Amino acid sequence: MAKRSYTKTPMRELAPEIRNRSFSEVALGYSLEEGQLEASRCLQCKNAPCIQNCPVMIDIPGFIKHIEVGDLKSAHEVLSKYTNLPAICGRVCPQEKQCEMTCRLGRSKKFEPVAIGNLERLVADWACQQPIEMISNSKDKGKVAIIGSGPSGLTAAGDLAKLGYDVTIFEALHVPGGVLTYGIPEFRLPKKIVEKEIEIITAQGVTIETNVVVGKTITMEEIQAEFAACYLSVGAGAPNFMNLPGTSLNGVYSSSEYLTRINLMKAYDFPNYDTPVLTSKNVVVIGGGNVAMDAARSAKRLGAKNVAVIYRRSKEELPARKEEYEHSVEEGINYHWQTNPVEYINDGTGKLKAIKCVKIKLGEADESGRRRPIVIPNSEFIITADTAIEAIGQGANRVLLDTFPDLRLNRWGYIEANRETGETNIPGIFAGGDIVTGAATVILAMGAGKVAATQIDSYIQNQKVHV
């Protein structure tokens, strides 16, 4: 065997100056040869630490071994045992903080870890090219309702269908996918990939009903009467605002609205699609997570001349994935570190003209381990902006929760559910994903979905024993 490369096999990407004008996907994927080369770097560890650090515990060395010999079909069979959404995970998982962080190869100083995410994507993209196989799982173990068709709900649905349940997912929007559809932009996660992986799940017998707002269109009482169990995976979709003066000026957006217009409603293709989004010269995004990067890079692609991200801490504390940050810099996004907005300034006609900001110094670390931001007196300055996007996180959406007062919530308004089992205070009602944890990652939501599926299965089987 050839000597292992010290570095990961690079993935081809669109050039920054091309991609920052297009919503086409940035990363182009591995060829089979590139994948085999990368797969050959895997040490095939026994007790592989990468498996332990994966929220859905994929047999990583197992699927990589098949890639090495060019057998993508077998690799896919391994992956399918653990994840219903591999093409999505391969693209949006924070691998550098999970599987790849513990990779033994990467732990030796000279080597980069195996590019596990890229390999997963290779296999999943191959699978997406194959004809979809209709699987007639038996549906006789009982009826389960899943509220919300994001990554957590889809994962639970896929697993429960495989176990023999009759699963119905209720989705409030007109397209399934949750944050995968309305939140993550096309250039990072093409919607045709999301559609394909959802089709693979429905081909296993899962029914998805869109345009149903549980709590409004149908009530939780009706769900409880019709289904043996229910999994609440509605996400944390209620935007926070900083409540600065001028928040209602035209041009000030929540990241949720901005990204929903662009991703779900395809506003980047206005007027071919009917939903508009403001196209602006100077865009400022407030926040430092992946959502902020997504909004900033989208604004650039919509034609903004200057796009800046303002973040109240320093680059070292940026919560976004490194890869997203680096891509954004390559695409011409500017950063104002240790900066906070204090006021949106009116142009006199009700539109945003500029943002008044202050500089921040960082104090002692707080309980989250991050240094506390302190405003520097008399540090005010102005940034010109005709669009501002607040990407400062989400809270619990109340639409369902308000109609279900028996369900116990925690002090932040999220559902109180056992993290190990997904159980809530109401028998037969399970919950997971962002509506339990607060905004987190796709893969953690998927992990919660897997747990819920197993627990719902044992709950229903136990009920049957006792009846």
Add this chain to the structure above:
Amino acid sequence: MFKIVERRELNSIEFEIFVEAPRIAQKAQAGQFVILRIDHNGERIPLTVVDTEPDKGLVRLIFQVIGKSTAALAKLQTGDSLSDLVGPLGKATEIENYGTVLLVGGGVGIAALFPIIKALKAVGNKVITILGAKNKELLILADECRKYSDELYLMTDDGTLGQKGLVTDAMKFVFAKEKIDTAWAVGPSPMMKFSTLAAKKAGVPIYVSLNPIMVDGTGMCGGCRVTVDKKIKFACVDGPEFLGAGVDWDDFSNRMKQYRDEEQIADTIYKGGMPNGKA
């Protein structure tokens, strides 16, 4: 898909459709709205539920043609289908026996006012209704509103029907002769604003139904935010009804203008013209 089983032209700009949506027909209450999408490329359009026929599974909607999307909606015929319809959304009107209530509707807002009139009458209120429009042709639902009203006043800008004048003129008249316990106003934002001022003068609490620009309608995007009592509220989940006295009307009117340029582009292209260099 949601089938249109009946369609009527109320006048040159206002249309009525009955859409098959059994679940929504079962659940919708006065004051609530739905969001529809005409087709794959369509935007999400919020419309108040005017009425329901739960046994037939029908939802009645009335809209006015104001831009591209509503123009396209007006072109649909009986037998055509909407690709999406979701609801009922928003909080229902708080219906109780207040005593004597005043209901004020303007333009296409009368369609949203009608279910409130009906529900308030059903629980025993004395209902006084004022309806206003530009002219006789555009004044909709007068006969149906009359059925559920103890008194009905019609106002037109040009005097072609009822009295010539504004709804606020009729409000002053009613306030002078009658003790009103609670009032509602639904219509264009200037009309709701001035109705609020008139009610305030008379010391009567008045609810208004706000219809800001909206996307998902479930509290997810925050696009429909309105300033009420100096706080940010989302019209889709905290409303659509608010006490008019707390509403920041300048703010509300301003946010309605957010996409004026874009709306014009879409409309021009739809009518077969070229966008005026803006696209």
